[in-house]
Amino acid sequence: MQWLKAADAAEVGLPVIKTMFIQQLPFVKGVFDALFTQSKGEPFHKLLSGFRQQLQDGGAVTRTASKLKEVLDSLHVAKQNQLQQIGLQKLVTTWLNSDSTPEMKSAAFSLLQKTGFVPKGMTESVFLESLVDGAEVRSGIIKNSAIDKLHQGLQLLSEAKGGAFAHVEEIEMAINRILNRHDHEKAKLPIDIHSMQRQNIPAEKLTPLAFHLLQNAFAEAIATNAVGGKIEVNDLIGYLNMDTEQVAESKGKAAELLFKSLNEPPEAQYARINEKLVLSHVLAADFQSIDFTNGPSVAHQLKEMTKILGLQLEHALINLPGDDMADFPNDLETLKPLLLKLLNEQIPAAIKEMAEQILNRITAQQILSQENGPIQNLLLTLPFNLGSTQTDLTLQWSGRKTKEGKIDPDYCRVLFYLELERLEETVIDMQVQNRIIKVTVINGHGTTLGEAAGQYLGILRENLGKMDYRLSGVSFVNPVYGKERDLRGKPIPFSDAGSYSGVDIRI
Template sequence: MTIPSFQPIQNQQMNVQKSPLVLKQGQVFYGSVKQLYPNQTAEIQIGGHRLVAKLETPLKVGDAHFFQVTSTNPEAQLKVVSGPIVKDSLNVQQLMESLNLPKSQEMQQLLSHFLKNQLPIAKEQLLQAESWLKNLPEGVLKQEALQALQKLVDLKIPFTEEGFKALLFGSKTNGITKNLEQFVKLLEQNSQISPQVKANLFNAIESIAKPFQTEKAGMMIARSINILLQSEQGANSKDALNLLIQGSALKNEGLNEAKLASSELPANQASKEAKILTNGPTPRNETLNAFKEAKLLAKDSAVKTAALNILKEAAILPKEANLENWLNLLKVSSRNETAGSFISQLQFNSNPSMAQKIQQITQFIENEPNLSAQQKNAIHQLVKSFEGSNHSEQLVKQLHTELLKAYSEQTLNGIFTKEQGISPKVQLLSLLKHELAENPEIALKNIAKIFENSNEQATKAMLAESEATLLSKLNGQGMEKAIHTILKNLGLSFEAALNKNADIETMMQSLKPQLLLLVQDEHSPAELKNAAEILLARLNGMQLLSGEAGHQHQIIMQIPLHFLGKQVDATVQWNGRMNKDGKIDSDFARILFYLNLEALKETVIDMQVQNRIVTIYVYNEQKGLEVFAEPLKKTLKAGLEERNYHLSGVMFKPFAKKESLSKTMEKGNDCKTPHKGVDIRI
């Protein structure tokens, strides 16, 4: 079943919000004579518009003709290019002969469509459009192309192939993922473009395909730090390990931490252990306890070593770091307002007294929004224990360790929650290595890439665990973050950023400017350039179709959601209006979600908001969805009520014929109460 296009809703909006008719020389249109005036002038009706124009030929009131604009200055002058026409039998052949147009099938389709919808179009535009129809991209239907051409005229967009393709692909509700995959495949196979251009394109696409890279990297760093900061399994564990190995036959068999960490000893070692337990110099119970403690220590040490190696592999810790010295090798950040810069100031500023340092620490902790009350209390207790002493160096060292522990916990516990101030994961980076906090987003993406390319089993295991945790904690805040990241990396706001003098260097790393550079390069291969042009057309189409007509507003977004092993093609269409003060009136709106889900396949969600009462229609071919949805309604209702919205109901409907669903959507859009905006939270 094909998901319906946007056309029914768009057409209706265009009928409601008509802009003034603008005629151009050479345009041809179908119109009827409504009133005759002196000097061969007449009132002509063209669709829903009326205009007064000078005629080259006397006409009769009530007759309909094809007219061609011969002049627009100082007044509109029209030439009749056909005899009187009965509206129900528009003579396409007659018009083709009058304008000397090619008698191709494409031209007949064009004229029929434009005359039926009473759209003015010039002869040159007809010839251009005919050429486009003859060379449509693979998988594009003629009817879709005709609708795009109609939008081109309706929206008064320059009649260019770029504009045509933008509206053609921008109206599609699925397939953007397929377009991206095809482009990536061609990019991988190509060796003609420069390595730097290729790398920039891959980085932009990876940021779109993996919107949770920074969260994933932050989790892995936090887990590793947590493991390294865990206390030893027992005070005498190291002595227990030495006790078991020293003075026994086991040391000759190569017993070490790795073997102790395994579940069982080899059979020959087990038998020798039995002899030691019976005849050895150490009492039996003491040896058994020693073995158990040593085994725990070995396992703990192996886990810590793996965590240490993960941080060394990502270049967060230097190569010479080990379990004993890693804390002493940290180089904290000097970036203002970070925890790392605060520790740095305490370390290298010897002027303040101990009392002043304690006051500074207390103030910093109290003003830090990302620490829990329990964590703040623990640090206050630590600081209090140093009152009256002069061991400021030891205080700063222990504070550094406590902050590492606290921000690691907050990074793990605060996934997909609203961040205040500098995020816990950025604070954690600032406490580990100063370079990482300078541009934390890029640093975390690079670290995530290192983890993903690692061949170390411990890294792979922690990566899988982190992804599973992210998926289990995914919520509305997480989805909002993912969508924001994807739209940013698609480069939809690239032109707006240029006008606002924003961070151009960062915006240039997004997909759209990279695609523009590729298509403008004359050395780019034709097939790769064509794939890039299709992606650009989708991005431009979203912007062209998003706009306003009076108070009415429409926003369209195509979002390829790929994350944590899940893949969703999503298109969101929002229709509403703004208040007089230019702000969204959140009481009224209509939002359509066109989704291509992994399990449910093609799905349309029609969400209608009337006076803050929300009604949802779900269109899908699967049976029994009501049963699965029932447990979720309570959560949905509660979430809406938190924002002062009230759920009226959730209805499930199968896709009828495409035409039937289109009518349903048109009916739903034709609300007596005017549409208004709503702050969407996905």
């Protein structure tokens, strides 16, 4: 009764208690809290994205909080937010990266013009010249080591333009002193380096040096540790374009361009070929999406994500050899143990509440992935990116165990739950009996889906055949009657199955 009173929805709490009883789960508050949070059905990816945002905005600056942000980023729980945050950074660094080909640099600069970060029609040399000319104006900007060196270098070039040097070689020497100097507070030149006859050095000889300064500054910023590096690169971007509103707008446009390259077919005319190469290069390097055409790749990604969530923490603890702690720290740098650690630190109440919710969701997956006599149940909910859309992928496996303790691939049932952008709630029920597969797709657009999928059924049948499975049929139904309507809800998986009572459920 106390649990139900504390829960904010008794009508959800009662079925949870029923589930705990039917499945013979321990009657402890931790189990109730975990299943209660699971049954509320809030999308997992939204919880994680919101938590990531709270960590960023809420002032939790402990090492644990920083590590959690990194772990959440590796799950790509806020892809749109990520693209907004570092899409523009990636375009700038591609332009300045010494490993980029001339075509890539040119295309990246062209994309920077499209975002408005560089004024349209302004050539690279004119942009670099404007940086040299505006060096004095930027004196008041907050600096880090990379910006400091860049600023001093640009000031030197500005002086050179006004006749402070006789030869380009002198400027090169002076710039190298600044870049290689450990204490670059006041990198003054010895008087003897100045020739008696000074001259105005033309801008075209100075712009390559300005570019060299920029490259060095960005290389130094990126070399800083991962989290700090992003901050330093952001500072540099602010130094190059002091109009904060324009920079914010450019970040949005950079994210738009990256989204387009995810979603539009290759022939779409939104960017030139080289620009598309840059966009796909940025996405491939930083927003690796799963290749759904490659089964082993998908399997590998799913396993990696279960590790990142920390679902294997207890397993790792139990199987930890007494004398070998070498690999164990890796298990402690995952989501669940980091959340447990964060909850023991001084953190704001809102962050604590959200951390508890996520912890409960992870624990619920572990509780519901249980053995029931000879039947093994497994539940996995993962935050998922399909193109630019974020969703949850929930997988439920249920089947008898083999002698090795694994699910028997000849006799099992697999359920996929997906919330899609246009197709909305989708459930795929796959039943395997003696390696014969029957698939039911439950969706509000069943008829349309059936027509669209027709051309792929032959390929599905053929590929299943290669794995020694036979497809008996695929049916598309609307979620309107009986069980199908129930599947549209937010189920606590396996709750209806009850406990195993000695009869083989396949018969």
